[in-house]
Amino acid sequence: xxxxxxxxxxSGGIDSSTALWWAKRRFRTVHAMTFDxxxxxxxELEYAKKLASLAGVEKHVILRLDFLAGLGRSALxxxxxxxxxxxxxxxxxxxxxxxxxxxxxxxxxxxxMDANGIGDLVLGVHSEDVPxxxxxxxxxxxxxxxxxxxxxxxxxEGKKRVRVHTPLISxxxxxxxxxxxxxxxxxxxxxxxxxxxxxxxCGECPTCVQRAEAFAEVGVEDPLILRLNREKKEVKDAxxxxxxxxxxx
Numbered sequence: 750x751x752x753x754x755x756x757x758x759x760s761g762g763i764d765s766s767t768a769l770w771w772a773k774r775r776f777r778t779v780h781a782m783t784f785d786x787x788x789x790x791x792x793e794l795e796y797a798k799k800l801a802s803l804a805g806v807e808k809h810v811i812l813r814l815d816f817l818a819g820l821g822r823s824a825l826x827x828x829x830x831x832x833x834x835x836x837x838x839x840x841x842x843x844x845x846x847x848x849x850x851x852x853x854x855x856x857x858x859x860x861x862m863d864a865n866g867i868g869d870l871v872l873g874v875h876s877e878d879v880p881x882x883x884x885x886x887x888x889x890x891x892x893x894x895x896x897x898x899x900x901x902x903x904x905x906e907g908k909k910r911v912r913v914h915t916p917l918i919s920x921x922x923x924x925x926x927x928x929x930x931x932x933x934x935x936x937x938x939x940x941x942x943x944x945x946x947x948x949x950x951c952g953e954c955p956t957c958v959q960r961a962e963a964f965a966e967v968g969v970e971d972p973l974i975l976r977l978n979r980e981k982k983e984v985k986d987a988x989x990x991x992x993x994x995x996x997x998x
Contacts, residue, residue, distance in 0.1 A: 754776060759797050868911055871916070
C-alpha cells in the first residue's frame with residue numbers, strides 16, 4: 750500500500766475510472782469527488798455514482814460548481830455553442846475546454862482533503878489531453894501540488910505533505926484501457942460523449958471518436974456499446990413477449 754487515504758476526482762469517464770481503480774490498489778481508504786458544473790448533460794454524474802458504488806469507495810461527494818457555466822465560453826456549458834465533430838485537433842485549445850475548470854476542481858478538492866486529513870489527490874489526466882487542454886499538463890499538476898501545499902493546514906503544521914498523483918500522464922488512451930482492463934475497471938459503466946442522444950453516445954464528437962479508436966486499437970469491443978445493445982435487445986424482447994401475450998390471451 751502506498752498510503753492511508755486518498756481522494757480521486759471522478760468524472761465518470763475512462764480516465765478517471767481507471768485512476769480510481771489504480772488508487773484502490775494503492776490506498777487503504779479511497780474517497781471520490783464529482784462535480785456538477787453545469788455541463789450539457791447529467792449522464793456523466795449518474796455514471797460516476799455507479800462507478801463509485803462498484804468501486805466501494807469510502808465516500809462519494811458530488812459538489813455543485815455550476816457558476817462555471819457563466820465564467821467562460823465553452824461548448825460543454827453553453828448550449829448555444831455547437832460541440833465539435835470529428836477527432837481532436839493535433840494542437841490548440843478546443844471549444845470543449847472549460848476555462849480553469851481543473852484548477853478550480855483541484856482547489857476545492859484540496860479544501861476537502863484538508864478538512865478530512867487526506868494527503869493524496871489522484872487525477873486521471875493523460876498524454877492525449879495535453880495538446881488541447883492546458884490544465885492537464887504535467888507542469889500544471891506540479892503547480893497544483895505546490896499551491897495545495899502552500900495553503901494546506903496539514904502541510905503547514907507538518908502533519909503531511911499533499912501529493913498530486915497523475916498515474917496516466919504518460920499514457921495514450923489505448924494504453925489507459927489496457928491498464929484498466931488489467932485492473933478490472935467496468936468500462937461498461939463509463940461515459941465519454943459530449944452530445945448524448947437518448948442515452949446513447951453520439952459517435953461523432955471528439956471524445957467519442959477517441960474512445961472508439963482506442964478500443965479498436967486494443968482489439969476489444971467497447972463494453973458500454975455492448976451493454977447498451979444488450980439492454981436494447983432485452984427491452985425489445987420484453988415488448989414482443991408482452992404484445993404476444995396480449996394477442997393470444
